[in-house]
Amino acid sequence: MTNIFLLKRDITTSKTLRAVCGRGLPPLAHLAPELFAGAGHICLATDRTCLNKFKRTFKKTLGRRWDGTDIFVLPAGRAAKTFRALEGLLSFMLKRGFSRNSLLIAAGGGSVTDLAGLAASLYMRGINWISVPTTFLGQIDAGLGGKTAVDLGGVKNMAGAFYQPALTVCDAAFLQTLGPGELRAGAGELLKYALIGPEALRRRILKSIEDALKGDAKALQELVSACADFKLSLTARDERDETGVRELLNLGHTAGHAFEALSKGRLAHGRAVLWGLRYACLLSIRLKTLEPAQQRTVSGILWGTEAAPLPAACFNFRAFYRLICYDKKAGAGKNRFLLIERPGRITAVNDIAPGILKGTLTALKRR
Numbered sequence: 396m397t398n399i400f401l402l403k404r405d406i407t408t409s410k411t412l413r414a415v416c417g418r419g420l421p422p423l424a425h426l427a428p429e430l431f432a433g434a435g436h437i438c439l440a441t442d443r444t445c446l447n448k449f450k451r452t453f454k455k456t457l458g459r460r461w462d463g464t465d466i467f468v469l470p471a472g473r474a475a476k477t478f479r480a481l482e483g484l485l486s487f488m489l490k491r492g493f494s495r496n497s498l499l500i501a502a503g504g505g506s507v508t509d510l511a512g513l514a515a516s517l518y519m520r521g522i523n524w525i526s527v528p529t530t531f532l533g534q535i536d537a538g539l540g541g542k543t544a545v546d547l548g549g550v551k552n553m554a555g556a557f558y559q560p561a562l563t564v565c566d567a568a569f570l571q572t573l574g575p576g577e578l579r580a581g582a583g584e585l586l587k588y589a590l591i592g593p594e595a596l597r598r599r600i601l602k603s604i605e606d607a608l609k610g611d612a613k614a615l616q617e618l619v620s621a622c623a624d625f626k627l628s629l630t631a632r633d634e635r636d637e638t639g640v641r642e643l644l645n646l647g648h649t650a651g652h653a654f655e656a657l658s659k660g661r662l663a664h665g666r667a668v669l670w671g672l673r674y675a676c677l678l679s680i681r682l683k684t685l686e687p688a689q690q691r692t693v694s695g696i697l698w699g700t701e702a703a704p705l706p707a708a709c710f711n712f713r714a715f716y717r718l719i720c721y722d723k724k725a726g727a728g729k730n731r732f733l734l735i736e737r738p739g740r741i742t743a744v745n746d747i748a749p750g751i752l753k754g755t756l757t758a759l760k761r762r
């Protein structure tokens with residue numbers, strides 16, 4: 396089964412934006428012939444692991460355009476999200492004579508799609524790009540919706556742009572190759588959707604999450620389609636994260652990003668988000684936003700799945716506090732958290748006293 400979601404027309408580029416989910420999808424040029432017809436040069440940006448693993452798939456998906464496609468190999472993981480890597484990709488396209496009509500295809504995890512999407516937004520002030528997320532987390536969140544970024548000064552995603560891919564392709568065939576650890580990295584974002592989404596999505600996620608995390612093909616494909624559909628519906632209503640609709644997607648990310656940064660690469664994004672959600676749950680209980688009748692349900696959702704332990708560095712409150720004050724919505728030196736009222740109902744709270752935040756961090760350590 397293939398699902399095609401059409402986003403609204405993007406205001407800045409006036410192009411129709413598409414996301415396609417399914418398994419064993421047709422070649423990219425069949426999904427978006429117009430992107431290929433006008434593209435003199437094509438660059439595939441990926442990382443070494445993906446290239447080794449998926450070269451045959453990439454070849455197949457590019458069809459007769461494979462010969463002549465320039466391949467740019469990014470460093471694996473977060474090392475891709477630097478100005479150095481960004482300049483490397485931009486210079487690579489410049490040296491090969493890329494023009495405004497060229498096409499950039501980003502195939503890989505969230506770091507690859509974030510970096511390449513930003514490069515696409517900058518090269519000659521913007522060229523077409525296609526997002527091909529190959530990880531579970533990338534297919535349900537990072538690779539969709541046009542947020543692109545690099546890290547700055549040790550803080551995640553501090554320099555970036557909203558720049559929609561002209562096409563997003565979530566092919567569940569990539570997920571069949573992932574090991575249990577890589578699939579589990581998607582658990583945090585999945586549970587986020589279970590808490591912010593409508594009842595039907597929550598039921599679907601809770602029913603299939605364990606099967607999906609064990610690699611069940613049907614469960615993975617279904618959850619990718621359901622989450623992608625929901626995320627794109629929020630993105631279409633609030634593309635530039637201005638009205639509070641898209642902000643829902645940040646549940647668990649304020650503390651999660653701080654944990655990820657403090658772990659210095661030991662905690663992958665998805666795992667850090669699961670801990671960030673747990674932190675948000677404990678804070679919601681402390682600040683009494685979470686209705687007492689819902690506490691067991693929400694705790695059951697968040698503590699019901701296995702999580703890698705938080706490294707000791709994450710419990711350094713001063714460092715944690717400094718990082719959460721970089722939240723883009725909070726304002727300089729301030730903090731802002733999304734808290735849970737009940738599944739499906741989230742509220743934002745600003746300027747929480749540091750003592751409360753510190754007490755919550757201690758409580759998280761003890762759970």
Ligand code: GLY
Nearest residue numbers: 536540542641644
């Ligand atoms: N990952 C959050 C967003 O796309 O808005």
